[in-house]
Amino acid sequence: EADIYQTPRYLVIGTGKKITLECSQTMGHDKMYWYQQDPGMELHLIHYSYGVNSTEKGDLSSESTVSRIRTEHFPLTLESARPSHTSQYLCASSPGTGAMNTEAFFGQGTRLTVV
């Protein structure tokens, strides 16, 4: 069973609010990822990190920001939520150096609704 956790599972928030989606893993993985997915649609990579103090933008431009101060923690922040940010956000992690070929583990996702 994967030890990667996302909180909250569901969040309904008003327009203009600042929010942080949490993602933590206890496996010591170097690589972590954030995806955005609308129901029944494609997963879009929005941010990834290959270690502490490294963050990169993904394939889809996003107004969110991320940080990686600790190996186990990769939070995603929206400074001012808008209805267009309504979506499911999935976090994943995979082992680092010398293990590029291994699998990724996913959290259960955060379903965000901005009203």
Place this chain on the structure above:
Amino acid sequence: SQQGEEDPQALSIQEGENATMNCSYKTSINNLQWYRQNSGRGLVHLILIRSNEREKHSGRLRVTLDTSKKSSSLLITASRAADTASYFCAPRSNDYKLSFGAGTTVTVRA
């Protein structure tokens, strides 16, 4: 990194039948991974096939890889209702990115 393109977009089969879906990609890879996503949840890794492998089995799953055609297929034999899900491929190159396409949605009818 690159993302795979799954085909077909959707597949509906009777319980007990086999389901086959394909993945095409554009540039050379180290390996290709298949994942399953049950409705509204995170993805689960199913199987990884390396670039020097041509076929791999795991339970009722069979994956093939043809690097000359830059394509892979996933076969689920004797399908069950619990196999109803979306299936994604992830071709992996020499970088850290992990990207996915739109997936194949499989519905297994009782």
